[in-house]
Each structure stands twice: as C-alpha cells, then as structure tokens.
Amino acid sequence: xxxxxxxxxxxxxxxxxxxxxxxxxxxxxxxxxxxxxxxxxxxxxxxxxxxxxxxxxxxxxxxxxxxxxxxxxxxxxxxxxxxxxxxxxxxxxxxxxxxxxxxxxxxxxxxxxxxxxxxxxxxxxxxxxxxxxxxxxxxxxxxxxxxxxxxxxxxxxxxxxxxxxxxxxxxxxxxxxxxxxxxxxxxxxxxxxxxxxxxxxxxxxxxxxxxxxxxxxxxxxxxxxxxxxxxxxxxxxxxxxxxxxxxxxxxxxxxxxxxxxxxx
Numbered sequence: 531x532x533x534x535x536x537x538x539x540x541x542x543x544x545x546x547x548x549x550x551x552x553x554x555x556x557x558x559x560x561x562x563x564x565x566x567x568x569x570x571x572x573x574x575x576x577x578x579x580x581x582x583x584x585x586x587x588x589x590x591x592x593x594x595x596x597x598x599x600x601x602x603x604x605x606x607x608x609x610x611x612x613x614x615x616x617x618x619x620x621x622x623x624x625x626x627x628x629x630x631x632x633x634x635x636x637x638x639x640x641x642x643x644x645x646x647x648x649x650x651x652x653x654x655x656x657x658x659x660x661x662x663x664x665x666x667x668x669x670x671x672x673x674x675x676x677x678x679x680x681x682x683x684x685x686x687x688x689x690x691x692x693x694x695x696x697x698x699x700x701x702x703x704x705x706x707x708x709x710x711x712x713x714x715x716x717x718x719x720x721x722x723x724x725x726x727x728x729x730x731x732x733x734x735x736x737x738x739x740x741x742x743x744x745x746x747x748x749x750x751x752x753x754x755x756x757x758x759x760x761x762x763x764x765x766x767x768x769x770x771x772x773x774x775x776x777x778x779x780x781x782x783x784x785x786x787x788x789x790x791x792x793x794x
Contacts, residue, residue: 540743544750550686582744586751608671634781636681641774651693
C-alpha cells in the first residue's frame with residue numbers, strides 16, 4: 531500500500547466512521563477502485579486508524595469525560611450487547627465480512643430506513659445525551675448489535691436506537707459518538723493482538739503509514755463530526771438515506787459487472 535492510498539483510506543475513514551453511511555461499504559469501493567490487496571497489514575491499517583477518529587471525539591467533547599462516573603457506566607452498559615454477541619458469533623460475523631453482496635444489500639436496506647426514520651421518531655423527550663438513562667443506554671446498545679451485520683453502520687444503528695428511545699437527533703448522534711470509543715478501541719486492540727499472535731510484524735515504512743493514517747483520520751473526523759451535527763439537526767436523515775442507496779447500488783453494479791471486490 532502506497533502513502534497516497536493510505537491517505538485516501540484515512541480520509542474515507544475519517545469522513546464516514548461517525549456518519550450513518552457505513553465506512554465498510556466505502557472501504558470496499560475505494561480498495562476495489564485502487565486495486566489494494568487485502569494483506570495482513572492492510573487489514574490492520576483499516577482498523578487501527580480508527581484510533582485517530584476516537585481521539586477526535588475526545589478532543590471535541592473532552593468536558594463530557596470529566597462530569598461523572600455514571601457517564602462511563604452508561605457507555606459500558608451500552609457496549610455489552612454487541613461485545614457479547616461479537617465474541618459469541620465471531621466466526622459467523624467474519625464469514626459475513628467476506629460478502630460484498632451482504633454489504634451492498636444492507637446499505638440499501640439501511641438507506642430506505644433512513645428515508646423514514648425522522649417520520650417514525652418525531653416526538654423526542656431527551657434533548658441532552660447526559661440525560662440518557664441506564665435503560666435507554668442498554669437499549670441503544672441492543673440496537674448497536676445490528677451493526678454486526680456488515681454494511682449496516684454502527685453509527686446508523688445507534689443513532690436510530692437513540693431516537694427510538696426518545697432522544698433528539700443531536701443527542702442520539704452525540705451518544706453514538708461516545709459509544710464508539712469503547713467499541714473502536716476494543717476492535718483496534720483485538721486486531722493488533724491477532725496481528726502479532728499470527729506472527730506478523732510491520733516495518734518502519736508501515737509504521738509511518740499508521741501514524742499518517744491516524745493523524746489524517748483525526749483531522750478529517752473533527753470536520754466530519756462538526757458538519758454532521760449541524761446538518762443532521764437542520765435537515766435530518768433523508769439525504770444520508772439516498773446516499774446509502776446510491777453507494778449500495780454502485781457496489782451491486784460492480785458485482786454484476788464481474789468485478790471481484792474484497793473487504794479489507
């Protein structure tokens with residue numbers, strides 16, 4: 531993987547990780563178009579650069595992390611359902627990750643849902659993510675389990691879960707950002723551990739790619755989060771719904787044309 535390819539993937543990760551559009555779907559299209567082979571390091575890179583996007587949440591919302599211990603308890607409770615299911619069905623989920631068709635289908639299905647979600651959940655009572663109850667946190671975590679299906683989008687499932695639990699769009703999006711921290715940190719730690727346990731190492735050039743990828747992901751994610759909150763508050767989810775449908779159709783078109791897509 532070249533430095534240009536690493537930069538492009540980091541930009542895509544930073545733009546899409548916190549938006550309800552599925553970063554996996556975008557990675558499929560990007561790697562297919564650039565012809566990147568799914569080596570052990572490339573697979574590691576696409577996961578570990580999430581650490582940069584995690585840092586963007588810490589920087590933008592640092593005050594939230596010093597308010598109370600209950601904030602952390604709620605994140606832990608919300609993270610439990612998907613963590614447990616992820617461990618129990620790890621092999622099955624890995625098998626699903628090998629299916630670009632599944633990703634494309636879920637992009638389209640999720641896109642259709644986003645076209646109507648503002649109409650379905652239009653009577654919120656919780657305007658501040660700090661006011662989320664333990665029960666609501668757990669239920670949002672249950673919705674997050676849907677993201678174990680590739681192409682669903684962790685952000686989309688948790689935001690929709692938040693709105694179903696009477697959170698405003700803004701509060702649901704912010705809680706989704708916070709919940710990303712334990713999930714993405716855990717995924718990065720597991721990926722690193724697996725990488726080294728399988729006897730892999732990375733050289734100085736690859737280390738530089740990881741550093742550059744995280745820095746770019748960090749900067750781009752800050753811009754994406756700020757823009758997303760403003761857009762979501764004003765316009766809702768319909769634009770993201772149509773966008774997902776378009777991306778899903780592009781993947782389906784590539785598959786039908788005989789293009790061999792790889793999920794990295």
